[in-house]
Amino acid sequence: MFIELGHFALILAFMVALFQAVVPMVGAARGMPGLMAVARPAALAQFGLTAISFAALTYAFVTSDFSVSLVVANSHTAKPMLYKIAGVWGNHEGSLLLWVLILTLFGAVAALFGDNLPPRLKARVLSVQAAIGAAFFAFILFTSNPFLRLGVVPFDGEDLNPLLQDPGLAFHPPFLYLGYVGLSMAFSFAVAALIEGRVDAAWGRWVRPWTLAAWMFLTIGIAMGSWWAYYELGWGGFWFWDPVENASFMPWLIAAALLHSAIVVEKREALKSWTILLAILAFGFSLIGTFIVRSGVLTSVHAFASDPARGVFILAILAAFVGGAFLLFALRAGRLEAKGVFGLVSRETGLVLNNLLLTVSAFIVFVGTIWPLVSDVVVERTVSVGPPFFDATFTPFALVLAAVLPIGAMLPWKRAVLGRAMRALMPAAILGLSVLLLTWVVFTGHTAIGPLAMGLGAWLVAGAATDLLSRTGRGPVSGRFARLGRLPGADWGKALAHAGFGITLFGIAGLTSWQVEDIRVARPGETYAVGAYDIELLDVGRDDGPNYQAVRADVRVSRDGQEVAVLSPERRFYPVAGMPTTEAAIRSGAVRDLYVVVGDPQDDGAGWTLRVWIKPFANWIWGGALVMAAGALVSLRDRRYRVAAGTARVPTVPAE
């Protein structure tokens, strides 16, 4: 009964979305406030109905209602409760329902708190947002209905893919979706502005919080996925340049570019049409990502249930929205004239360079990702494009960006003197160079990129600190430090995000350049050295869990005779899904991770394959990503945006 209610609510939400996509738009075109005003209740109703629908599906999963075919395919009575709930979106149909839930949530938030927007713009934004919603409601209802029932109800379910039964993965998709959907908001603003034919500083200020939030969620979502791969896949890889990873990385890069160009619109009223284009591209890449993931046209380690019909549907959505937006752009972009004039050396130029690097690198990832498909279809040549290609083509962009970022961030608007910024950054440059030389000397390695990237990481962090300190003005140092706490959130956010990039770069360089690996047959009681550590396999035995069987090895790791840790890696077997998994045992540390994996028994059980890695600075990769996300959060908390978004209205005192 509840299931049918959810199904019905979803259909109603689809109808409301169609209504909201048309009526306020007509109202805005004709100047009829009554028609424009329906956007608000409609957006709220859409969210309410979708929430009912989502609750119904969650209820089916929690109560293991095996009359619903989706629950049968993805759940099991013995599964822990957390994964029963996460199982709602651990599959294609349910994840799309989560997609529209977040989409309608954002629409409702914009409707509730967007009172400061001009009513016409607000009506158009909500209309475009509802059109996107309608397309996805149709997609769910016609190709991926989560509420289908089974005639014959089975005794138990088929369980969720064991790899997905992990806390990290339970929250990885929702964060990515929050990001993708946040970008749909920027898209709606862009299209509304094109229809309006007007982009100004206020528009830049309205779009930025949405982009910031989207970028923050994408950062967290991507970092979570990467961290999950690191500890779950059993050998500590953190990024594979897999099509599905790239699908989330491209919107992230474009969103980062958009974030910066919207600042130029907001502060200087320049780069208007470019910013609009980026907003369209950012959402376009999100849709391309959805297409890649859901259609299965590209082979990926993320083997989701894929279906060509679904792919065609998403392609149609993509063509309609992005194609339509581009057409509108071609017709209207000429009207958006730039006002701000700036010199050759200025913050604006720095941000243009930032946009160039981020956008070009996003397109390179795009070309590499779809090339196998294009090559196969167009010239009938089956090729692969993998990590060696992306490492070689993407790395230079990341390094150049890291090298110029602190300088560009310090330049003043309009007209700058390069020498002044460089002088202020001298200590940071010296620090970066020392780190480079130090790592070069200490790790006489085979790679020059490692020390270079580590030096650049230090330069970025120190550069961000210099930037922050420079905002406190002149005077005695103590006074400047006291003023640090009173700087606006945007300044802190900027410094944190830039420093986070440096930390991540430092971690990636450290891990990829100097990790130590050892693979061997270990016998219980035997001790051997890996790097600076001594490894001893203590014992191997059974250790079953609620829905799996497992073998656990206990491994003692010591250094200079002192025990550092006893690590217990496992190999598990999930009988329902018929799938084995490896559970690595990791001792995380500030400067290195110890990573141990147990493999197969050797020589009739006398020994076991043991893999040991020492991974320097591994945690810095995700730590840096968290610092970046924290930067976005701090920036979002800047009072100026809240005032602009109308969430915290300060009572206006009339000027005397």
Added chain:
Amino acid sequence: MKRALAVLLALWLALPAFAVQPDEVLDDPELETRAREISRGLRCPVCQNETIDESNADLARDLRLLVRERLLAGDSDDEVVAYVVDRYGEFVLLMPRASGANWVPILAPVVLVLVGGGVAAAFVRRQSRQPAAPDPGLTEEERARIAELTRGDGDANPGRD
């Protein structure tokens, strides 16, 4: 304990082997390093986008052994790769070969940088020379709103009546 272990071993034999096995590792560390390096550039033909270095598939193991066999026979890195490609096709190469249509992805970064950089440079130059555009002024709506705001009744919401 003994029996539990026996059950365990039986269970284990049914499971696929996991990535590089100790018995595959070459005695010569220099050759082994080269083998790993080559393995990371080769795709496992039967897997979902994994290199032979990280894959658990039997075919990936065969290929890892093949790579090491060729290295022991004295092949150079390029010869080993060519040997594998001759037998399994170009599909196994994770770095596309620079030939024919493959020039598109290989040259794309250079072309994108040149075109994008050119456009950006032209834009910045033009900007820096242009005199400031005249302010287009306020729209009717904005004027109305300012009038409303300065009237001092505190309601900042035109159009919500």
